[in-house]
Amino acid sequence: MNSRQRVERALNHQEADRLPLDLGGSNVTSMNASVVYRLRQALGLDAPGTPVKVIEPYQMLGEIGADLLDALGADVVPLRARKTIFGYMNEGWKQWMTFDGTPVLVPECFNIDPEPNGDLLMYPEGDKSALPSGRMPKDGFYFDAIIRQYPVDDSKLNVADNVEEFTPVTDEELAYYRSEAQLLYKTGRALFGDFGGISFGDVAMVPAPWLKEHPKGIRDVAEWYMSTATRQDYVYKVFERQCEIGLANLARIYEAVGNRLSIIFTTGADFGMQGGTLISPRTYRKLYQPFHKQINDWVHANTTWKTFIHSCGSVINLVEDFIASGFDILNPVQTSAANMDPRELKRRFGDRIAFWGGGVDTQQVLPYGAPDQVRQQVRERIEILGAGGGYVFNTVHNVQPNTPIENVLAMYETVREYGRYR
Numbered sequence: 001m002n003s004r005q006r007v008e009r010a011l012n013h014q015e016a017d018r019l020p021l022d023l024g025g026s027n028v029t030s031m032n033a034s035v036v037y038r039l040r041q042a043l044g045l046d047a048p049g050t051p052v053k054v055i056e057p058y059q060m061l062g063e064i065g066a067d068l069l070d071a072l073g074a075d076v077v078p079l080r081a082r083k084t085i086f087g088y089m090n091e092g093w094k095q096w097m098t099f100d101g102t103p104v105l106v107p108e109c110f111n112i113d114p115e116p117n118g119d120l121l122m123y124p125e126g127d128k129s130a131l132p133s134g135r136m137p138k139d140g141f142y143f144d145a146i147i148r149q150y151p152v153d154d155s156k157l158n159v160a161d162n163v164e165e166f167t168p169v170t171d172e173e174l175a176y177y178r179s180e181a182q183l184l185y186k187t188g189r190a191l192f193g194d195f196g197g198i199s200f201g202d203v204a205m206v207p208a209p210w211l212k213e214h215p216k217g218i219r220d221v222a223e224w225y226m227s228t229a230t231r232q233d234y235v236y237k238v239f240e241r242q243c244e245i246g247l248a249n250l251a252r253i254y255e256a257v258g259n260r261l262s263i264i265f266t267t268g269a270d271f272g273m274q275g276g277t278l279i280s281p282r283t284y285r286k287l288y289q290p291f292h293k294q295i296n297d298w299v300h301a302n303t304t305w306k307t308f309i310h311s312c313g314s315v316i317n318l319v320e321d322f323i324a325s326g327f328d329i330l331n332p333v334q335t336s337a338a339n340m341d342p343r344e345l346k347r348r349f350g351d352r353i354a355f356w357g358g359g360v361d362t363q364q365v366l367p368y369g370a371p372d373q374v375r376q377q378v379r380e381r382i383e384i385l386g387a388g389g390g391y392v393f394n395t396v397h398n399v400q401p402n403t404p405i406e407n408v409l410a411m412y413e414t415v416r417e418y419g420r421y422r
Helices: 003-011 033-042 066-072 159-163 171-185 221-230 232-260 281-302 319-324 342-349 371-385 405-418
Strands: 052-056 076-080 094-097 103-106 112-114 120-122 134-136 190-194 261-267 306-310 329-331 354-356
Touching: 003 190, 003 261, 033 052, 033 066, 033 103, 033 405, 076 171, 159 232, 171 190, 171 232, 190 232, 221 232, 221 281, 232 261, 232 281, 261 281, 281 306, 281 319, 319 342, 342 371, 371 405
Parallel strands: 052 103, 076 190, 190 261, 261 306, 306 329, 329 354
Antiparallel strands: 094 103, 112 120, 120 134
């Protein structure tokens, strides 16, 4: 059984030869560049000082190379967009060093300026003549989006302003997806389409840090969440237009890549926080579900892809609605949030939606626990979530910087030891 067969069998709620493993299949199932560097060193894949490519500077994610996938036995590869969230291409690599001293390679348009307090400013498309759109605090690990919000005048709100960043996929992009899909398919691994464009209300996207011109419309994260309650008609119309563009793009992308894809990243909108949901089930059903269902229905009617929803936090009160919307996969399965007990999730929903993540807690256990604690939790999660299929192993969201490398190794060793179906 090759990796693709293993993943697809799991997503069809069947047991494979072993538990499928993902590292780096998407921008929410990956690893900070500093941890990638130390993991590669620990596995003897690189000489000391060999830099790691930063393939997504917003979260400072490191490239997960084919040799690392082979070393860990990982089963998924990403088919991602060519541009970063700051709007520049992943090309023309140059050397840089993170605050924690990790040697990395960054794209040539990774252009930053220090502020007097030591913070670093990032620019859309790398253009320093534009206003900065990202900030990494001094000694920090990520870039935060800078809110570039005009005062909101409800009498002048225009739906076109909040969809200016959602554009038809270009012929050049389609040619890239076609050639990359052909190459990646030959690896035998499952292809994960992670190119965005249909993620309604994803607050990582609301500030539009890739737009050079001052983005118009509602661009403040807090204002956006409040608008889901106070400006529902406006938000609905934004989603309506975005869905129209997204469906047209999906049709063209399918023509380019066909059923080489196994998974499509459908939405990264977070509906949960640590203690509960950010929106009510009623608001989800009114604003989001109609468009999630349109996307999922199109995918299921026209392709063999499985649809993937990433929603952090305590979302147990929304899982039934996610299933009704047609999602095949739930991620990151944040078991440290309120009421997100893995046994209860598997019992109530495990035959109707696959879980991707939840393998070990990245808030406490993986970064602060001992290796034996990591092993114990990983083994428990494998036994609970992996039973009967319907599970792909991954951490709860990306592996964070400063995570002890002995804990990372303990996690993968435990997956290798206990992840085989009997």
